[in-house]
Amino acid sequence: MPWLQLYIYTNRTEAEALEDILLAAGAASITLQDNADQPILEPALGETPLWDNTRVTGLFDADIDTALCSAAIANGYGKPLPPHKWEQLEDKDWEREWMQNYQPIHFGGDLWICPSWLEPPQPEAVNLLLDPGLAFGTGTHPTTFMCLQWLSEQDLNNQTLMDYGCGSGILGIAALLLGADQLAGVDIDPQALLATADNAQRNHIAAERFPVYLPPKCPEQQFDTVLANILAGPLAELAPTLTSLTRPGGRLCLSGILATQAETVMSAYRDHFQFDPIRQQDEWVCLSATRIH
Template identity: 60%
Template sequence: MSWIQLRLSANRESASALEDALMEIGAAAVTMEDGADQPVFEPGVGERPVWDSTRVTGLFSADADTDALLVALAASYTAPLPPLKVEILEDRDWIREWMDSYQPIQCGERLWICPSWREPTDANAVNLMLDPGLAFGTGTHPTTFLCLQWLDQQDLTGKTVIDYGCGSGILGIAALLLGAEKMIAVDNDPQALIATRDNAQRNNIAPERVECFLPTQIPENLSGDAVVANILAGPLLELAPQLAGYLAPATPICLSGILHTQGDLLSERYSEWFTDIDRAQREEWLRITGQRKAG
């Protein structure tokens, strides 16, 4: 079926009120989009990112009376309505279009990330078959790519890799396919742990090689041979002593989710526990790696 879209220009103050008004008059869905190419990289905890210039779109059934919708919206929204546009959204197979947008990605000499619904580009490569499902992590984002590239360069044979902030499990599963014996996945979202287990099964990884924990469930004696954490700069700063505590001397750590402007701060913080601090950059994002100091 087709849909009617009401698209309105809003600012940071009016976006939420417009969203409420659209829902009140019967919108099937309301979305907010950046209206001026203003990235929001790291919202605060519990904060929903809203841009200074925001496009608010309400979706309505095609048989709705457009004139009546506009009258109802004007009555529901207490201020004068901002500029708006009425559009017809033709019916499309959105799931198929989403699936078609993901292509296999080469992340090093050995490793490829391949959507589970596609054939691998190189059948002889290390192919991680991935269904992102409800969790973050497809390999397309620079931070994920940087971590995968680093894993591809490591000798992980027989090792235990801790994937802190695992999302879809892509990093820990890649480590297993590259030779690691075990992955320990940690995430504060239960859906991420479900996605991690599902993706491990999809890659024919035995369940006993994957352990999943919420942060509150982490065993006190947890340890690994490598840590990879692709989250955000704020949590990485707070977690530094905890992540360092999981590692023995001369074992590596890989951090990402870091903007290039945050590199000095993170490098200085982790230099208390790690040596050989190194950086790699992709677009505006950094990967920081190091080796655990003795003692």
């Protein structure tokens, strides 16, 4: 099915207003993107930040009258539209195009993550089957990549693990496939718990080996290893919780942290943990440590 895209170049305040206007004008979807290479890496609690220079993209049926549609959008906007243009979207098999963007990823050792529609490059390796979905985490982001690298280097045989902020379940599933005995997952998002359970089933992991919980139902026990790939602020706030979940002599792996935030996060845990050398990829770091008391 052919489509037209309307690009509008504006600021953060106007971008939010234009979303509803474009939807009312018949847009099938709206995308907001950075138009000036201004990264937003970790918003403050309760914030939904946008870029100073934002490109608003509306996707429309190719049969629409663009002049009438532009007039309707300008009328809803209440003033002349910011710089904008219409563009024909190339007619492709978009589902196939999307699938081609995801290829198997090697994380070190025997660990691979493979989309379910592709044959694993090394069938005899530890192959985690994972398709992009609603919950965060396909292994491509540096924060997840470094956690998976760290897991691939550990001896997890007969270990119990906690994945706090399990998202898609990628870290927990990898740990179980690498030899862990039992794993519990916790997340504040019910959709993440559903995604984790679905991905565990896809990888032939029985539900009783990877139960998932909302935080109030988190098991009150200690684990051999605790994983948390969240963000720096929550990781610092969760230090008492994650410490209590880690047995003395157990291991801790924290990610979702910018290099500039590493010292702040480490200081929240230093009373109980001895940290390893910092692992870094681009501007992100992964912290691992052993609980000393």
